Amino acid sequence: MSMTVRALTPTIGAVVEGLDLSQGVSADLAGALRAELLKHQVLFFEDQHLTPVQHRDFAARFGELHTHPLYPGVPEAPELFILDNHKDNPTDNDSWHTDVTFIETPPMGSILYAKSLPASGGDTIWANMKAAYEALSPSFRGYLEGLDAVHDFARGFPQRGIVANAAGAEKHAKAMAEHPPVLHPVVRTHPETGEDALFVNFGFTERLKGLRRKESDAILGMLFEHVTKPEFQVRFRWSPNAIAFWDNRITQHYAVNDYLPHRRIMNRATILGDRPYHHSRKPAQALAAE
Incomplete structure (x- = not known):
């Protein structure tokens, strides 16, 4: 198989062509894909035909898999979970978020597979957080580097929420x-x-540690708006059996909610990562229950 990679924007996103992922992924190919992921932040593979087990095994080439505590799993491969949205189960993903940042070792990546799509709509948008960070002023970047933020499961999945x-x-x-x-x-x-x-x-970050609530809300509100600039983004129009593989450590994404009452079904594998840190200081410790 001869792999080619076509960048979609100067900032983020590329389509990988020439691969049939159902044939399995060797160590060399996994290494090549990881290198392209680091370069482009999100990779797209079109017209792939994977069973749930093949989807799971593809993701497992890149690390240990996370099992989501709420979403229903795929029976043949319970490490995967199902996003099945329609008029009776609307999406909860139509906000900018990074996956599963409510755990101490958030995912390094996620692999999403289109199983059933509406006739139109249902795109997903990704944004490059390195580009967003570098677009801030140097003095503000320096201030932010010393801060920690509280990430809360309850913010993303409230008791009376859809999920x-x-x-x-x-x-x-x-x-x-x-x-x-x-x-x-x-x-x-x-x-x-x-x-x-x-x-x-926006999905999971509740507040900035050490700041008054109004100060925290003002800074986070500015950052949540800042990361949505089109210059940081790529928008992917899904086609049947397409796959997206993104680096969760350096991106956010948004599921466009424009297709209801039609149905959209996706399967997702989530690959665990490392404990986040900034190079200037030790990794943050888990927040003690307050």
Whole structure:
């Protein structure tokens, strides 16, 4: 197989062509794909035909897999979970977020596979947090580098939210008990490239440690708006059996909610990563229960 990589924007995103992922991924190919992921932050593969087990095994070439505490798993490969959105189960992903930052070792990446798509709509947008960080003034970057932020499961999955209701009260309560708030640096150093990037997101970042609530809200509000600039983004129009593989350590994404009442079904594998840190100081410690 001869792999070619076509960049979609100067900042983020590339289409990988010439591969049939159902044939398996060798160590050499996995290494080549990891290198392209580090370069482009999100890779797209079109017209792939994977079973759930093949999807799981592809993701497992890049690390240990995370099992989500709320979303339903795929029966043949329970490490995967199902995002099945329609008029009776609208999406909860139509906000900018980085996956699963409510744990101490957030994912290094996620691999999303289109199983059933609406006739139009349902795109996903990714943004490069290194580019967003570098677009800030040097003095503000320096200030942010010394801050930690609280990431909270309850912010992303509130008790009366769509996902919590679908999962059931008992499952949600168990997940809440197992996922207390954690601290992560506001500016994260990428463990493979050494690049610094913003590491706060609307989905899970509740507040900045050590600041008054109004101060925290003002800074986070500015950052949440800043990261949505089109210059940092790539927008992917899904096609049947397409796959997206993104570096969760340096990106955010947004699922465009424009297709209801039609249905959209995606399967996702989530690959665990390292504890976030900034190079100037030690990794943040988990937030003690308050």
